[in-house]
Amino acid sequence: MPRLTLLAALLLTSFGAHADEVQVAVAANFTAPMQQIAVMFEKDTGHKALLAFGSTGKFYAQIVNGAPFEVLLAADDETPIRLEKEGLGVAGSHFTYAIGKLVLWSANPDLVDAGGAVLKTGNFKHLALANPKTAPYGAAAMEAMGKLGVLPALEPRFVQGDSITQAHQFVVSGNAELGFVALSQVFKEGKLSSGSMWAVPANLYAPILQDAVLLGKGKDKPAPVALMAYLKGEKARAVIKSYGYDL
CATH class of the missing domain: 3.40.190.10 (Periplasmic binding protein-like II)
Known part of the structure; x- marks a missing residue:
């Protein structure tokens, strides 16, 4: 392989290893903070988060039917746990990223x-x-x-x-x-x-624990794994708190 062609191939391989995309299903209530976090995530990691917003129940149905999502940010904690039990989420990956009000x-x-x-x-x-x-x-x-x-x-x-x-x-x-x-x-x-x-007083409804889960399609991929870690970081947590969520 000519020297320049080899160098170009190495550069492309290197970029691909560091810059990736992640398909994220995001609960509708988390639209504004996640849009802000996605910009920060791309700037800090080079990975791009492709966001879809909607109801958790509909996302669950889409994931069961093969939707290409790699991370789910749910509006509850039950759906991520259910996906893990059904083998569609990576076992033990779910965590509470926000508590809604x-x-x-x-x-x-x-x-x-x-x-x-x-x-x-x-x-x-x-x-x-x-x-x-x-x-x-x-x-x-x-x-x-x-x-x-x-x-x-x-x-x-x-x-x-x-x-x-x-x-x-x-x-x-x-x-x-x-x-x-x-x-x-x-x-x-x-x-x-x-x-x-x-x-609404918290004693009038069950706590809205909003959990994230790494889905099977995102297992071992750099961008989905990086996003899960980023959501636990101080920058993301500061944004989440600024929108009135508890942590």
Whole structure:
């Protein structure tokens, strides 16, 4: 092989060994922080994270049916554990990357009071939430309303989205006056971005432990393994905390 051709081959091989891509399925509530983390991850490691956002339940179905995802950032801890048990996730790889918080939010700055009494006074026509069958934040909202004793009265007013992103969009667009969303969607750097909000007390719903898992398609590949490690690092954790998640 000519000297220049050999050198070019070595350079390409070296670059390929250090720069790779990882297909990541990301729970919708984690959209903003993960977009920020992905930029940092590429800058620090050379690896590129290709992100898809949606509901955890739908991602589970896609992974079971052979979707090319290599890492899942779920909105719960049950799905990653289930994938490990079914042999689709790398055994023992799951860990909690964030603890989510449920809030009742309205784009109207005067609608949601600090105690959530608006759910009982009923001064609204539509209430948005994510599908509780596929989205953990939707399930948390249902649990909270059940404990508050308002579920039967509010069910006829539900506007249900496939994911927490769609539920949030229903409120933003005015299709619902208020809705149950993730704190991370309306909170940044210690401030409410707009509107009015009630932080749902943690004792009204099961902890939203959000786990990451390395999927079988990402096993032993440099980029997926690097991303799992990066999420545990101080830079990523600082971003996660800035969006209101607990660690």
